[in-house]
Amino acid sequence: MSTQSSPNDHPAFDTVRIEQLELDCIIGINAWERLTKQRITIDIEMNTDLSTAGVSDTIEDTINYRTISKVVIREIEASSYGLIEALASRVAEICLEDDRTHSVVVTVRKPGAVRKAAAVGVVIRRTRQ
Numbered sequence: 001m002s003t004q005s006s007p008n009d010h011p012a013f014d015t016v017r018i019e020q021l022e023l024d025c026i027i028g029i030n031a032w033e034r035l036t037k038q039r040i041t042i043d044i045e046m047n048t049d050l051s052t053a054g055v056s057d058t059i060e061d062t063i064n065y066r067t068i069s070k071v072v073i074r075e076i077e078a079s080s081y082g083l084i085e086a087l088a089s090r091v092a093e094i095c096l097e098d099d100r101t102h103s104v105v106v107t108v109r110k111p112g113a114v115r116k117a118a119a120v121g122v123v124i125r126r127t128r129q
Contacts, residue, residue, distance in 0.1 A: 013102060014050035016063045019043050023073060026080040027087060027110065040084070041119070042072065042091060043107040048100045063100050084108045084122050092126040103127040 021044070024037040046063050053062035071094050081087040088108040095104040109121035 013047045016046045016048060016050070016065055017044065018065050018069055018072075021069060021072065023076050025076050025078075025087070027082075027084060028113075029082045034080070037077075039111060040076075040087070041109045041111070042076075042088075043105075044068070044072070044091065044095060045105040046095050046098075046101045047103045047105075049102075063098050068095060068098070084110055084120075085124070088122050088124045089126075092124055096126060096128055101128065 021042040022039060023042065024039055026034060026036075027038055027040060028034065046068070048063055050062060053059075072091055075090065075094060076087060079087065079090070081090075088106045091106045091108070092104050095101050095106070103126065105123065105125050107121060107123045109119040111119040113120045
């Protein structure tokens with residue numbers, strides 16, 4: 001009886017990352033937070049199979065991080081969320097719009113939200129249904 005798994009047992013998951021995307025948006029539930037934009041940072045990890053792009057060396061065979069970044073920037077900087085949970089969920093939805101994204105991990109940090117803490121934040125994980 002073999003204990004080795006075949007290569008087809010587990011799909012190859014590589015990661016396309018966008019780190020510390022700094023955006024200004026309306027975020028928060030307090031009245032004063034609704035008046036002015038605040039800085040947030042977003043980390044995105046999109047899990048995919050990069051083997052084709054690794055061989056072809058063409059942008060069409062991978063998730064274009066520049067395209068994803070532009071959509072996230074446009075959407076979030078024009079948004080007005082109460083909770084960072086909702087904001088993070090929307091970022092995950094944007095990432096999953098690319099059919100090559102199998103799953104995504106989104107980290108959103110809100111610096112200065114709690115006294116004596118560098119930042120508060122959430123990490124969400126979403127998988128293609």
